[in-house]
Amino acid sequence: MSESxxxxxxxxxxxxxxxxxxxxxxxxxxxxxxxRHPEARFLVIGNETELRMLFQSSKHAAACTVxxxxxVIGNDMKVAAALRMRNASMRLAIESVAEGEAAGVVSAGNxxxxxxxxxVVLKTLPGIDRPAMAAVTPSARGDLVMLDLGANVYCxxxxxxxxxxxxxxxxxxxxxxxxxxxxxxxxxxEEQKGDDRIREAAEIIRDSHIGxxxxxFIEGHDIGAGTTDVVVTDGFTGNVALKTGxxxxxxxxxxLRQVFTSSLSGRLAYMLAKPGLDRLKEWIDPRRYNGAVLxxxxxxxxxxxxxxxxxxxxxxxxxxMDMVVHRFNERIREGLGRIVAAGALPKDQGKxxxxxxxxxx
Amino acid sequence: MSESxxxxxxxxxxxxxxxxxxxxxxxxxxxxxxxRHPEARFLVIGNETELRMLFQSSKHAAACTVxxxxxVIGNDMKVAAALRMRNASMRLAIESVAEGEAAGVVSAGNxxxxxxxxxVVLKTLPGIDRPAMAAVTPSARGDLVMLDLGANVYCxxxxxxxxxxxxxxxxxxxxxxxxxxxxxxxxxxEEQKGDDRIREAAEIIRDSHIGxxxxxFIEGHDIGAGTTDVVVTDGFTGNVALKTGxxxxxxxxxxLRQVFTSSLSGRLAYMLAKPGLDRLKEWIDPRRYNGAVLxxxxxxxxxxxxxxxxxxxxxxxxxxMDMVVHRFNERIREGLGRIVAAGALPKDQGKxxxxxxxxxx
Numbered sequence: 001m002s003e004s005x006x007x008x009x010x011x012x013x014x015x016x017x018x019x020x021x022x023x024x025x026x027x028x029x030x031x032x033x034x035x036r037h038p039e040a041r042f043l044v045i046g047n048e049t050e051l052r053m054l055f056q057s058s059k060h061a062a063a064c065t066v067x068x069x070x071x072v073i074g075n076d077m078k079v080a081a082a083l084r085m086r087n088a089s090m091r092l093a094i095e096s097v098a099e100g101e102a103a104g105v106v107s108a109g110n111x112x113x114x115x116x117x118x119x120v121v122l123k124t125l126p127g128i129d130r131p132a133m134a135a136v137t138p139s140a141r142g143d144l145v146m147l148d149l150g151a152n153v154y155c156x157x158x159x160x161x162x163x164x165x166x167x168x169x170x171x172x173x174x175x176x177x178x179x180x181x182x183x184x185x186x187x188x189x190e191e192q193k194g195d196d197r198i199r200e201a202a203e204i205i206r207d208s209h210i211g212x213x214x215x216x217f218i219e220g221h222d223i224g225a226g227t228t229d230v231v232v233t234d235g236f237t238g239n240v241a242l243k244t245g246x247x248x249x250x251x252x253x254x255x256l257r258q259v260f261t262s263s264l265s266g267r268l269a270y271m272l273a274k275p276g277l278d279r280l281k282e283w284i285d286p287r288r289y290n291g292a293v294l295x296x297x298x299x300x301x302x303x304x305x306x307x308x309x310x311x312x313x314x315x316x317x318x319x320x321m322d323m324v325v326h327r328f329n330e331r332i333r334e335g336l337g338r339i340v341a342a343g344a345l346p347k348d349q350g351k352x353x354x355x356x357x358x359x360x361x
Numbered sequence: 362m363s364e365s366x367x368x369x370x371x372x373x374x375x376x377x378x379x380x381x382x383x384x385x386x387x388x389x390x391x392x393x394x395x396x397r398h399p400e401a402r403f404l405v406i407g408n409e410t411e412l413r414m415l416f417q418s419s420k421h422a423a424a425c426t427v428x429x430x431x432x433v434i435g436n437d438m439k440v441a442a443a444l445r446m447r448n449a450s451m452r453l454a455i456e457s458v459a460e461g462e463a464a465g466v467v468s469a470g471n472x473x474x475x476x477x478x479x480x481v482v483l484k485t486l487p488g489i490d491r492p493a494m495a496a497v498t499p500s501a502r503g504d505l506v507m508l509d510l511g512a513n514v515y516c517x518x519x520x521x522x523x524x525x526x527x528x529x530x531x532x533x534x535x536x537x538x539x540x541x542x543x544x545x546x547x548x549x550x551e552e553q554k555g556d557d558r559i560r561e562a563a564e565i566i567r568d569s570h571i572g573x574x575x576x577x578f579i580e581g582h583d584i585g586a587g588t589t590d591v592v593v594t595d596g597f598t599g600n601v602a603l604k605t606g607x608x609x610x611x612x613x614x615x616x617l618r619q620v621f622t623s624s625l626s627g628r629l630a631y632m633l634a635k636p637g638l639d640r641l642k643e644w645i646d647p648r649r650y651n652g653a654v655l656x657x658x659x660x661x662x663x664x665x666x667x668x669x670x671x672x673x674x675x676x677x678x679x680x681x682m683d684m685v686v687h688r689f690n691e692r693i694r695e696g697l698g699r700i701v702a703a704g705a706l707p708k709d710q711g712k713x714x715x716x717x718x719x720x721x722x
Contacts, residue, residue: 138612139612150548187511192439195515221607224605224609233601236548245581247581250585259638260634260637265633266633266634266637269634
């Protein structure tokens with residue numbers, strides 16, 4: 001609950017050693033982020049010698065405080081092994097949030113380890129059964145928020161309702177919307193479609209304080225169309241859908257590149273249409289959407305893609321700063337409080353899960 | 362099992378009344394299909410007066426035998442109501458397959474009704490627990506087969522294994538591949554990813570006769586990349602993934618259209634790159650992928666998109682003809698026989714489903 005205590009010393013703790021090209025990319029990304037957020041103070045955790053060297057040429061070294069640790073959680077490390085590393089840069093960064101030193105954390109390291117450590121160290125917000133992974137993705141009607149993107153392979157009705165509440169707050173904080181519309185991803189838009197848990201979730205959401213914003217069931221193509229501002233789904237479907245969409249965009253991008261490079265007339269056409277094509281390319285640039293947020297925890301946790309570059313990492317820092325500045329977690333707590341007060345969501349339902357759902361996990 | 366009896370009178374029974382612009386689009390589509398398959402004989406079921414009028418200007422009316430029925434299953438009709446319509450064009454078309462009059466059926470009508478009627482009238486193939494919806498979709502490495510696309514909201518390990526066997530036969534029949542590679546859609550490629558049912562399915566497939574073709578787990582972006590020739594998944598995930606991919610392609614198509622029409626230089630660029638851009642457009646044209654096959658039934662059942670045009674409907678007929686000519690269902694039976702004989706798949710496992718999986722349905 002660090003972000004609700006009066007101003008922790010640091011805005012963000014940074015796991016400097018996570019990601020494919022850490023710590024170089026991390027320091028370069030911080031350089032860009034510090035330029036955009038002159039007020040921000042970062043606690044940068046990792047190998048001090050390497051970091052000092054990288055910060056030598058930095059214009060914003062003053063915004064960063066380095067804390068040394070020699071231990072790093074590898075990308076392929078099993079979660080159980082990662083949980084045993086008491087001094088890993090990722091763990092120390094998360095702990096600094098738990099201890100109120102920083103308001104949030106950004107890491108480009110091992111996703112499974114980050115999720116597990118964040119749950120163990122920060123714990124879920126009161127009333128939240130399970131945290132979810134949320135991110136912004138492009139659509140024909142502007143950016144939208146999608147969750148869960150893989151934190152939970154199986155989700156019950158209660159989880160989906162919690163995701164809807166958190167997605168609402170996310171869209172308000174990060175996208176700046178006042179009454180974001182919310183859709184529940186399904187195999188059809190008719191009321192009888194899907195399974196019990198999804199129909200039950202729809203009913204609870206409809207009766208809650210976010211009910212007026214609830215659009216109902218949406219389908220896969222509604223993501224690209226931007227039918228709603230928030231797309232709620234379980235972690236398995238969300239992960240597959242996000243990556244399928246990215247894959248389709250990459251496929252068409254590669255094919256277009258061929259068209260515009262394989263012949264003289266193609267190259268000439270590219271030069272003529274360059275401004276429009278470059279805008280389009282920039283708009284769907286995955287770096288612009290980097291930074292998935294682990295929502296539902298006592299602290300802001302942002303996961304950067306491990307393979308991103310400095311621009312991408314800086315964007316993940318932007319997302320984390322947005323969450324901190326907009327007191328994201330306090331607003332989730334308020335939203336959940338309203339849904340529980342209205343009696344729509346039994347307070348203890350998530351603990352047991354019910355025999356049907358618990359058995360299927 | 363009509364396609365194994367010596368030559369039924371008709372290659373395909375056609376539900377002339379299904380789809381948004383039936384029967385016009387259906388008759389126009391048959392005109393195109395008959396041109397491509399001069400040997401084909403179609404049993405066309407629907408309103409005789411309307412059909413006779415439409416066939417008046419047809420060059421291929423001789424290939425089509427019209428059978429009258431006044432009843433039509435509406436697009437929004439509930440499944441229970443549809444099942445009670447004894448003389449609906451869709452039902453009579455499916456019954457003609459059950460009675461050995463036609464080897465397969467094509468309908469652009471109500472998907473839920475088609476699935477339910479096909480199950481009731483045709484029954485599943487021996488050894489198959491549940492039919493699946495399969496279709497061809499584009500990728501960077503050529504067309505691939507994906508299933509299930511929505512016939513089953515929840516699938517257990519046995520279902521996924523059956524889908525893999527059917528997907529293998531589908532890829533051989535429709536894509537003409539000799540040893541298609543098979544991937545199981547998951548949230549990560551590492552062995553420990555996903556839930557029990559998906560890990561169990563992977564183990565059974567690995568030990569079966571299609572084991573050498575099994576690539577392992579794939580992720581959403583592997584669909585566009587074409588990492589494997591067959592993508593196996595449950596009906597919920599498959600439906601969402603397919604529609605998400607289509608939505609992403611549509612999004613980028615719309616944005617490109619803007620680039621190439623909003624300025625003079627854009628229009629000039631389009632003219633220069635036209636051959637390449639048109640090829641690309643044609644390649645991702647949804648009509649070229651129209652025709653989802655309901656696999657695992659005693660008879661070939663192909664679902665055309667309800668909103669497609671004559672070209673799209675003709676493509677669905679092409680798909681059905683491929684299945685009939687390649688004796689698709691006999692080959693599935695052979696494949697399943699091999700997997701059961703090898704002891705990998707207990708013959709009766711699918712009937713009970715096991716307490717864990719049955720409870721979660």
